Amino acid sequence: MPKRLAYFGPAGTHTEQACITYDRAAARIPFATIPLVAAAVDTGQADEGMVPIENSVGGSVSATLDLLIHDSTLFIRRELVLPIKHFLLARRGAEVRNIKVIFSHPQALEQCQGYLAEHFAQAEPIASMSTAAAVEEMLKRGGGAAAIGTERASTLYDTEILARGIEDHPNNMTRFVVLAPKDSPRTGDDKTSICFSFDDDAPGILHSVLEEFAKRGINLTKIESRPTREELGRYIFLADLEGHREDTIVREALDRVRVQVSLLKVYGSYPRHRDPL
């Protein structure tokens, strides 16, 4: 039986593209929100769930971080890093000079702001709930409309491609994670994601936590503080570190951290993403 893979949909988004890259044979089940993806895995409706966690231009995906911090006991089983290419799509036969309105999610419109100002200064941007919804609305509107969407959406909806790669930042990448009831076994080239927080905000507690990793030569590939939902100015720290939670030095460091903090959650260990050569 193929794997049942829940994802933050609808079809035609970058997250669906990540699912195809991860496991082409999986049965893909779209959900409208990130919490619903996690719920599908929790209840056994899906085996695993694919969600975006971080974008090189937009930063962290809050809904995913909040899910991991507050609302889920799922593990991170895999990470994937994909280039994000925005395409300008229109109805078959539409012509660039007739485009009067451009649909997309506000974030995609923002990421293509420079391109739109240069080539479509007169066109009106219109917000949609997702880049896939933008393509649907564009098709309903007709030949004077375009939408910013994915290459995958151009296939799914059989659209014209007016332009490719219109994002302002050429290195627009998104990191996706696969959520599952279990993380991955050791491969020797792994990462581990954790979060921690303190009751006390005395100077130096963060420093003394990081010292446990530094003195064992464990590199942090990411650290981020997020405000707790309760109060701006109180933070939960999220960190990614090199190594597997079953590696001796990682296990030692985590044990030493655990006694210093009020909360430590280990989201799991998984093979580090490496671009195929």
Place this chain on the structure above:
Amino acid sequence: MPKRLAYFGPAGTHTEQACITYDRAAARIPFATIPLVAAAVDTGQADEGMVPIENSVGGSVSATLDLLIHDSTLFIRRELVLPIKHFLLARRGAEVRNIKVIFSHPQALEQCQGYLAEHFAQAEPIASMSTAAAVEEMLKRGGGAAAIGTERASTLYDTEILARGIEDHPNNMTRFVVLAPKDSPRTGDDKTSICFSFDDDAPGILHSVLEEFAKRGINLTKIESRPTREELGRYIFLADLEGHREDTIVREALDRVRVQVSLLKVYGSYPRHRDPL
């Protein structure tokens, strides 16, 4: 002459509310994007600029962080923290039971997801470019439409208020910063915002930077790593620390950090936000 205060508009947004709280007498000039607010201050079209930097539910505002990191030499002159209250607005005379569509920015719709599922499960959410644009579109649509917007927008557009404080998280707060050509003088209760990065990602460099603050008893109130635009996995660190950059221990720590990093930018020092008693 009143101060000319640029802000991330349009009128009727939470950012306009922050401007009124900061300086009711200022002449407020709305701009459509955060970079345009900074450009207005850079060119002297405005004296200062108000932008959101962080929300307790949604996390950091990427456009503001990227502006400070990459594109601006302005200083942070002040911080303000405001509660974010979402209001459900409709045309005068509209009735709750007739509401079929609800306009707002996708982020506001997301922040009220629980409320909408409970009270308006049948209504269709429609994306807008801002909460203020949502109110305008709702008014055009007529009595079957509502919009999620601010209390300020209900006054500006003379709407009915169908419900107040419909956000799912009761402690939804946004931190705003005032950008200006100069930061603020020492008050004795200050914060300083910085960013730094390293060419090298050897284990422990972040730790040794934080040590300079920890050993002087300087508390970090925030730390965040952001992917550089060039590559996921290479980070720029943003930190807020207690104290003014002209305090002796802060100056010493910053001098010691400067020699260890490839980039150090001090965004300025400003009075720490304290809630009025």
